[in-house]
Each structure stands twice: as C-alpha cells, then as structure tokens.
Amino acid sequence: MRPHRGFALPFALALVALSALLAADALQGAGTSLAVASGALERQRAFEAAESGLARTLQALDAGERPAPLRRLPSQAGSRVELELSLDLVETLPEDFSVGRIRAERYSLTSMGVVAGGTRATLHAGITRLVPLE
Amino acid sequence: MRALIVRLLLATAMASPWLCTAVQAEPLARLPRRDDTVTVSTDAGDLVFTGGSWGPARRLSFDATGARWNAPAAPSCLRELYAVVDPKDDGEARVYVTSSIREGDAHRSFVAAVQVPPTGEPRLLWSRDDTTLPGLGWVVAAPAVVHGAPRDSVAVASGWSPMPPHATGAGQVLLIDADSGAPLASALRVDVPVPGGLASVDLDADGRTDRLYATDAAMRIWRLQRRAGAPGIAFDARAIADLKTLTDPHAAFLHAPDVALHREGASLSLHVTVGTGDRPGERSGRHWLFRLTEGPDAIGTPPPTPMSRVALDGALAATPLTVAGRQIVVTRHGGDATCGRVEAEPVTVATLPPLLPASSRIEDFANTTVSAPPDARVRLVESADAGGATRLRCVLGTTTLTLCPAVRRLQRDWWSRDDAP
Secondary structure (H helix, E strand, C coil): CCCCCCCHHHHHHHHHHHHHHHHHHHHHHHHHHHHHHHHHHHHHHHHHHHHHHHHHHHHHHHCCCCCCCEEEEECCCCCEEEEEEEEEEEECCCECCECCCEEEEEEEEEEEEECCCCCEEEEEEEEEEEEECC | CHHHHHHHHHHHHHHCCCCCCECCCEEEEEEECCCCEEEEEEECCEEEEECCCCCCCEEEEEECCEEEECCCCCCCCEEEEEEEEEECCCCCEEEEEEEEEEECCEEEEEEEEEEECCCCCCEEEEEEECCCCCCCCECCCCCEEECCCCCCEEEEEECECCCCCCCCCCEEEEEEECCCCCEEEEEEEECCCCCCCCEEECCCCCCCCCEEEEECCCCEEEEEEECCCCCCCCEEEEEEEECHHHCCCCEECCCCCEEEEEEECCEEEEEEEEECEECCCCCCCCEEEEEEEECCCCCCCCCCEEEEEEEECCEECCCCEEECCEEEEEEEECCEEEEEEECCCCEEEEEECCCCCCCCCCCCEEEEECCCCCCCCEEEEEEECCCCCEEEEEEECCEECCCCCCEECEEEEEEEEEEEC
C-alpha cells in the first residue's frame, strides 16, 4: 500500500493561517480607524467648545458687558471651556473716526475647549470694540 | 411812537437767529450708573439731567445772577448753553458748561462744572462768570476738557462780542482749573475773537491731552501743542493755516475743528477739518469745508502742508463728524437743516504756505433733509440690526441718517487655532 502523500492539509492549514492573519490585520485596522475617528471627534468637540466660548464672549462684548478676565464655562458631556480675555489697548484716536467721539478697545481672547479625554483645542482671537463716547 | 420803536426792535430781534435764540433740546450723553442711567441734554438754554433715581428731571438754568436748579430763568432775549460731558472710570462724570445770556443791554457769560456722582443727584461744582474770568467775553461754543498734567482743566474759546459788530476785540483760549474753576493760563491770545469750539487730542493714549486745535475770527487755524516738561500747564500756539483769502468776508469758523487720524500705507497723519458759517448778523454767499493734513508729531512752524476743500451747500451748523473715513456735515439754509456726506475726495487747492486762490471745481455733496434743530449735533449711537449685531449709526436730533456709514461695533481682527491631544 502506497503511502498517501499530498498537500491538501498543509495548504488548508496555510490558508487558515493566512485568513487568520488577514482577519487580525483587518481587526487591527478597524481598531485603528475607530481610534482615529474617535480622536477626530474629540478634537472636533474640543474645537466646538472653544468656538462656543469665543462666540459667548463676542456676544457679551457686543452687549456692552465687561466679561471677567478669566472664566471657566461648563459645556456639554463633561467638556469645559476656559477663557482668558485681556484688554490690551484703549485707543482714544482710532483711525478714520473723529477724535473725542469714539474709542476703540482692543482685546485679545484665548478660548480653550477641553473634552473629557483630555483633548483640547485653543482659539486665539483679536477683537476690536468701538464705543461711542456720547 | 415809543411803542412802535419797541415793536420794531422786538421784531428785529425775533427775526435774527443770532439775536434771540435758544439752543433746542439736544441729548449729549447717557451715563450708565449702578442703579440707573442718567441722560444729559440741553434744552432751551438749560442743562437737563433725566432718568436718575432721584425722580423728576433736574434742570440747571443760568440768568444774570448765576446758576439755579429747577427755577425758571429770568426772561431773557438770548440764552445759549453749550456743554461737554467727561465720564470718569469710577462712575462719576463731570459736565462742563458755557452759557451766554443777554437781558436787555446787560450780558453775561458763565463757565460752570456739574458733578454727576455714581449715585445721587448732580450738583453744581463751581460757576464763574465774566466778572471773575476777565476776557471771557461772549462764548458761543462748548468748552474742551484738557486732561492731565498735573490736573484736568477746562479750555474755553471766547472773545466774540455780544453786541454788533461782533467780530471786534481780542480773543483767547482760557484754561480753567476743572476742580475749582480758578483761571490758570491762556493757551492762546490773539487780537481777534476766537469764537469757535476747540478740538482736544490725546495723541499717545496716555490719558493726557497733547494738543488743541482752534480757529479765530481772522480765519486762521491754530495748533496749541502742550509744552513738554513745563511746570503747570503751558501750550505753544502756532498758526498752521490762514484761510482769509479763500473765504468770504462774511464767513467765520463757528464750530470746533474735526480731527481724525488717517493711515496712508505706513504713514499716519491727522486730518483737521473746519467749515465756515455765517458771522452773526451777516450772510456769506459761499461756504467751504477745508481739510488740512499734518503729521501727528508736527511741532513748531509747519512745513508746507497739503490742504483741500469742498464747497458746502449752506452754512455749517455743527462740527463735522468723521465716521469710517467718511465726512458727515450739517448745513443750514435759513431755518432748515440738512445733513450731507462728502461724496468725493476734497480737491487740493493749495500747499501751505503760501495759500493760492482756489480754481478748482465744486465737488459733489449729497444732502438729506432731516427734521432736526438747526444747531443739532450729529451723534454716533449704537443700534441693533436685523441680525442682532450692534452697529454704530449717525443720528441728528431723533433722525437716523441713512447716509452715515453703519459700522459694526465689534470686529474680529484676527484669529488662530492650536490643537493638543
């Protein structure tokens, strides 16, 4: 009786191993994509938190308020916004306006949005507020 | 016969706006305070404070005997009142007033200061008249506040004669201590009246007034530069333009110069704009708006300075206003007031010195008729637009001027973003 010598078993084993490798790679890729997507989402949430801080400060300045120099605003789902506002310069002679009728207040604002995982986005803005003197 | 003469005199007085007028209601400022907002305005020759928690309006009147609160002033033929409001950082405000009255042959001018505390009623801080301020003369313009070094003072231009002919006698810019009313010095003394108002300029934003601009009855523009390092308060006065040959002999500069900082590339300059009105009791055939350009650091005798002008369609009725680089002017035609925006760049007519006769064409000048008192002042106010953003608009009396450029109150000049994991 002649011994049976074939390649079906090794081939099948190799195929199974290759499939396992491919599956593992796919799983790893999916995990990486998920992490990347999750990171992008976190950064976007941090940016939106920072943007909301900027918008709220602009709104307060437009309403004639004087916001506190340092503020911490609660945001959604554990994120927060930290604001730093400084009045850098008061121009009594703003360009192209009559002297004594208006003053220009130059502010710089830093708005930092921080989400629960620690991801943060920071916006810096220069703002001018014109204030009539009458 | 005597009754007829009196009637004729009265009719003459009533017919001339210079002989029997009163400055009409005109809001000057809104002062926000802890518990309320106080509005300061002038009304029929009185200074009026409304809106305070003290109740009814408080009215300060001047008559031949002095200043009185909430008492009707003695009947007078002529009562004029001009005021400037100086808000402080601590919530207090000062209102400095010039008032000129004439009762029959008697005439008197006042300079006074009213304190508006952070809470409570306004109170008269001091009041001086021409018996204690020699040379005050007849005042027809608001004072200017000179801030700092070492204390605030009030600058008053004067010298107009209350009786015809008005443009006689000497004039000066008198400096008065803002706290006590004591005369300090004269920033300018000339041999003609200084009837117009003053522009006070802080060039370096240090809170101190560095420079005043004034005009006189000889149609000159004066730069009064604060003398650095001088003890007390001292100014160096230089005539930077003589516009007599370019103006009608019946015209005068009656309103304060308008001063605005302008950038052309990397260089900064000051635009000084003055306009002509009618001398009291006279009528000029042509009126002009002149613009002078000089450097912010200009001192001493001026170098040749570009000057330009546009024709006005009537006598200037208020200090011009510059908003976002556009010039807004109010002109008077008899009893009507119109407001216009200078639509074109003024034409250069001369380089100073010397001045050359004008041969340039008349520029466009767009007008809008408004219902406002002839002595109205164009104010810059805030109002919300349809999108909820606050804009600055020009108001004459109660009329919003559509020709005034609407400027957003808030601008985001720049921004950048940093991200961190």
